[in-house]
Amino acid sequence: MADWVHFTKMNGLGNEILVVDMRGRDGTVTPSAAIALAGDPATAFDQIMAVHDPRRSGTDAYLDILNADGSMAQACGNGMRCVVRRLAAETGRKTYRLETVAGLLQAREHDDGMIDVDMGAPEFAWDRIPLARPIEDTRAIDLQIGPVDAPVLHAPSAVSMGNPHAVFWVERDVWSYALETYGPLLESHPLFPERANISIARIRPDGAIDLRTWERGAGLTRACGSAACAAAVAAARLGRAPRQVTVHVPGGPLDIDWRETDGHVIMTGPAEEAFSGVLDPASGAWRAEATAARERQP
Numbered sequence: 687m688a689d690w691v692h693f694t695k696m697n698g699l700g701n702e703i704l705v706v707d708m709r710g711r712d713g714t715v716t717p718s719a720a721i722a723l724a725g726d727p728a729t730a731f732d733q734i735m736a737v738h739d740p741r742r743s744g745t746d747a748y749l750d751i752l753n754a755d756g757s758m759a760q761a762c763g764n765g766m767r768c769v770v771r772r773l774a775a776e777t778g779r780k781t782y783r784l785e786t787v788a789g790l791l792q793a794r795e796h797d798d799g800m801i802d803v804d805m806g807a808p809e810f811a812w813d814r815i816p817l818a819r820p821i822e823d824t825r826a827i828d829l830q831i832g833p834v835d836a837p838v839l840h841a842p843s844a845v846s847m848g849n850p851h852a853v854f855w856v857e858r859d860v861w862s863y864a865l866e867t868y869g870p871l872l873e874s875h876p877l878f879p880e881r882a883n884i885s886i887a888r889i890r891p892d893g894a895i896d897l898r899t900w901e902r903g904a905g906l907t908r909a910c911g912s913a914a915c916a917a918a919v920a921a922a923r924l925g926r927a928p929r930q931v932t933v934h935v936p937g938g939p940l941d942i943d944w945r946e947t948d949g950h951v952i953m954t955g956p957a958e959e960a961f962s963g964v965l966d967p968a969s970g971a972w973r974a975e976a977t978a979a980r981e982r983q984p
Contacts, residue, residue: 689711689966689967689968690964690965690966691706691707691708691711691964691965691966691967692706692707692962692963692964693705693706693707693962693963693964693965693972694768694772694959694960694961694962695728695729695731695959695960695961695962695963696768696771696772696957696958696959696960697764697768697937697957697958697960698763698764698765698767698768698909698911698937698955698956698957698958699764699908699909699935699937699938699939699940699955699956700907700908700909700935700936700937700938701732701733701764701765701907701908701909701910701911701937702730702731702732702733702908703731703732703733703734703735703762703764703765703768704723704729704731704733704734704735705735705737705765705768705769705772706734706735706736706737706965706967707737708736708737708738708750708967709737709738709739709747710739711967713967713968714736714738714750714752714967715734715736715750715752715967716756716967716968716969717752717756717757718756718969718970719965719966719967719968719969719970720734720752720753720754720755720756720970721754721755721756721970722969722970722971723965723970723972724754724755726970726972728974729965729972730754731754732753732754732762732764732901732904732907732910733751733752733753733754733759733762733764733765733904734750734751734752735749735750735751735762735765735766735768735769736749736750736751736752736967737749737769737772737773738750740785741785742785742790744783745783745784745785745790746773746782746783746784747769747773747782747784747785748784748785748786749765749766749769749784749785749786750787751765751786751787753901753902753903753904754903754904754905755903755904757903758787759849759902759903760786760787760788760848760849761786761788761805761847761848761849761912762911762912763803763805763847763910763911763912763914763915763953764909764910764911764955764957765911766784766791766793766803766911767793767801767803767911767953767955767956767957768957769782769784769793770782770784770793770794770795770801770803770957771795771801771957771958771959772959774795780794780795780796781793781794781795782794786848788806788848788849789806789848790806791803791804791805791806792804796954799956800954800955800956801954801955801956801957802952802953802954803911803952803953803954804950804951804952805847805848805911805912805915805950805951805952805953806847806848806950806951807948807949807950807951808845808846808847808915808916808919808944808949808951809845809846810824810825810844810845810846810923811824812824812844814846815844815845815846815850816846816850816878816879816880817844817877817878817879818876818877818878818879819877821844824843824844824845825843825920825923825924826841826842826843826924827841827842827843827844827852827877828841829841829842829852829872829875829877831868831871831872838863838868839854839856839863839868839872839886840854841854841855842854842855842884843855843916843920843923843924844882845916845919845920846916847912847913847915847916847919847951848912849883849902849912850878850880850881850882850883850902851882851883851884851885851912851913851916851917851920852872852878852882852883852884852885853885853886853887853913853916853917853920854884854885854886854887855887855888855889855920855924855926856886856887856888857888858888859888859896860886860887860888860896860897860898861898863886863898865884865886865898865899865900865906866900866905866906868884868900869884869900869905869906870900870905872884872900873900873902881902881903882902883899883900883901883902883910883912883913883916884899884900884902885897885898885899885900885910885913885916885917886898886899887917887920887921889921889926889927890934893927893928893931894927894931894932894933894934894939895914895917895918895921895927895931895932895933895934896934897913897914897917897933897934897935898935898936899913899935901913908935908936908937909935909936909937909938909940910935911940911953911955913935914933914935914940914942914953915942915951915953917933918931918933918942918944918951919942919944919951922944929943929944929945929946930942930943930944938955938956939955940953940954940955941953941954941955942954961974961975962974962975963975
């Protein structure tokens, strides 16, 4: 018999998120259930945010984050905003302290509905990103794709925002690169022992950043909050952009502030709900809460 739990299908600038309420229960969403849900057009997602009872005093919840291929993720900025939107609708509170495997994150819903997430401080050391071998300067690492004498992409910035990122800087429109081809090859490159999120970034004439991302374990995405943070930080390290910058992802703009006071990265953007239902975290079977309910059997 299915053990139903509540979920809400949400998105953060087009980044598809399932917020699954696992509070009061043992276990989490299984990899096979995640894959089944990802394969259904109605519940297809980039990340699952499984909300558990807090494990640490002074926090509001513990979050498991799953990718569409069933693998676990350390961070998801857009997913964090979706969780805050759900918790705020439930409790009426505006501020939250949430725990993930990557650490503690502070988040807040503004009166205008925008949500900011303190993503913590970025990591630049090769063994903290991590990379497979020592690289002293991670602002531009020795990695390229294409011919040696005429690479299509080369010298990405490497940074961790709780998860590993490689950001390739380009001069042309970010849409002119076949990220759907290069992303899978680079995600699993031997230089990245935990795989990596692969992004293509360009500084716009107005100083903002255009960004496309191949998300580790999820593929092409309309928005990746941690990638937007990684690109903003990398741009500031290279002198390409100020510490406060707008990052334009395919789903829309995110405001990123790499604070000088404590080195933390603050990401601000929206989160929206699509529909709610119940699902079985073991199998991926689900049904909507609307009257015309349907159930998916994997």
